[in-house]
Amino acid sequence: MPMDPLHARYPFFGGARDAVRETDISPAALIAEDAPAVERGLERVERALMEGTVEADEPHRWDEREELLSYPIARILVSLVDTPAAVEKYAAAEAATAQTRFLTDFEADDDELQSMRTRRASLESVLEEFGLSGDVRPERDGERRGRDPTHYWVALGSYLTLADADWGERWRLVNREVADGSVRVTRDELHRTLEEAVRRRVAEGLPFEVRGSPAGEEIADALDEEVAELRDLLNDHDAAGSAAVEAVVPDLFPPCMKTLVRRVREGETLAPHSEFSLVSFLVGVGMDETEVTTLLDADDAETADRLETRVAYLADADGSQFAPPTCATLKAYDDCTDPDERCETISHPLSYYESAVRDAGDVRDWRETVAEGE
Numbered sequence: 001m002p003m004d005p006l007h008a009r010y011p012f013f014g015g016a017r018d019a020v021r022e023t024d025i026s027p028a029a030l031i032a033e034d035a036p037a038v039e040r041g042l043e044r045v046e047r048a049l050m051e052g053t054v055e056a057d058e059p060h061r062w063d064e065r066e067e068l069l070s071y072p073i074a075r076i077l078v079s080l081v082d083t084p085a086a087v088e089k090y091a092a093a094e095a096a097t098a099q100t101r102f103l104t105d106f107e108a109d110d111d112e113l114q115s116m117r118t119r120r121a122s123l124e125s126v127l128e129e130f131g132l133s134g135d136v137r138p139e140r141d142g143e144r145r146g147r148d149p150t151h152y153w154v155a156l157g158s159y160l161t162l163a164d165a166d167w168g169e170r171w172r173l174v175n176r177e178v179a180d181g182s183v184r185v186t187r188d189e190l191h192r193t194l195e196e197a198v199r200r201r202v203a204e205g206l207p208f209e210v211r212g213s214p215a216g217e218e219i220a221d222a223l224d225e226e227v228a229e230l231r232d233l234l235n236d237h238d239a240a241g242s243a244a245v246e247a248v249v250p251d252l253f254p255p256c257m258k259t260l261v262r263r264v265r266e267g268e269t270l271a272p273h274s275e276f277s278l279v280s281f282l283v284g285v286g287m288d289e290t291e292v293t294t295l296l297d298a299d300d301a302e303t304a305d306r307l308e309t310r311v312a313y314l315a316d317a318d319g320s321q322f323a324p325p326t327c328a329t330l331k332a333y334d335d336c337t338d339p340d341e342r343c344e345t346i347s348h349p350l351s352y353y354e355s356a357v358r359d360a361g362d363v364r365d366w367r368e369t370v371a372e373g374e
């Protein structure tokens with residue numbers, strides 16, 4: 001039976017689950033023969049933990065079948081790693097990746113759709129997938145007839161289920177336009193709630209018991225090395241989770257982060273992995289939502305909201321849950337820009353910053369200058 005490319009792109013869709021069942025290939029068999037889907041599954045989890053995405057490093061290396069089958073393998077790996085941080089990061093990364101793909105799909109025009117081999121998801125199909133079809137209606141005005149609506153009305157119940165007050169003040173119902181049992185949202189806000197719907201679906205049932213049967217024991221034993229590798233990654237990251245200095249001194253940020261800050265301040269929307277690196281670095285040096293949006297000059301509501309949401313997500317209670325990537329990862333993404341002499345002595349942007357602040361001696365915290373209105 002031919003594969004539906006949509007299932008490879010969105011392996012958490014109900015139809016994708018059925019497609020995996022229909023392949024008649026068990027994860028145990030894939031693991032036993034060390035199939036490519038196992039390697040891709042491991043990459044999926046590694047990149048989720050390190051970089052907040054599950055996108056393949058070399059997308060053309062994997063066919064649709066391997067891509068689809070790597071999802072159940074990734075879920076087994078996350079279950080074996082068995083820590084709340086692994087589940088959270090993995091689900092968030094699957095959701096962030098899906099969100100980027102949704103946007104590409106929704107924005108593809110008819111010509112593109114016809115020329116693409118890949119089947120694309122429509123907003124309607126995604127709403128249907130999450131049981132939201134009847135709960136979301138577009139707001140059309142005369143001037144924009146024929147174009148995508150800029151606003152939608154979401155049934156109150158679905159809004160309250162999916163939107164989290166922790167995402168920022170503007171998500172609280174008191175700050176919303178509500179009429180006839182529906183809440184008015186922008187297109188981007190609707191997409192944000194869809195990302196949340198994906199996150200919840202991916203997190204559902206994780207972690208599960210793998211070693212509950214002789215077959216499960218076999219699977220777990222075969223994945224021992226991969227699981228140890230993933231646990232190491234998490235430990236390394238958590239160890240480098242936050243800078244040991246308390247001051248925020250943007251002039252002493254490493255060159256890579258200075259560049260990313262400058263690009264955002266100039267109005268550029270960064271690629272998701274670059275934004276993840278930057279925001280997790282800023283959280284790592286101890287900045288909160290408001291400080292991040294102020295430093296990055298995010299004065300349009302959409303960018304500010306997205307950044308605030310990312311910060312809230314990245315900053316857990318001890319600030320170490322989502323540490324920024326290492327220099328090696330930044331290099332792999334071409335985000336290591338203009339490294340200087342200090343860069344030769346460190347392997348992590350936070351180490352660079354700690355060393356720079358220590359060497360600078362008496363420094364003035366940027367937050368004091370903001371508070372004093374300088």
Ligand code: SF4
Pocket residue numbers: 254255256257326327328330331335336337338339340343344347348349352
């Ligand atoms: S070496 Fe590391 S700290 Fe220096 S610019 Fe590159 S990524 Fe940043």
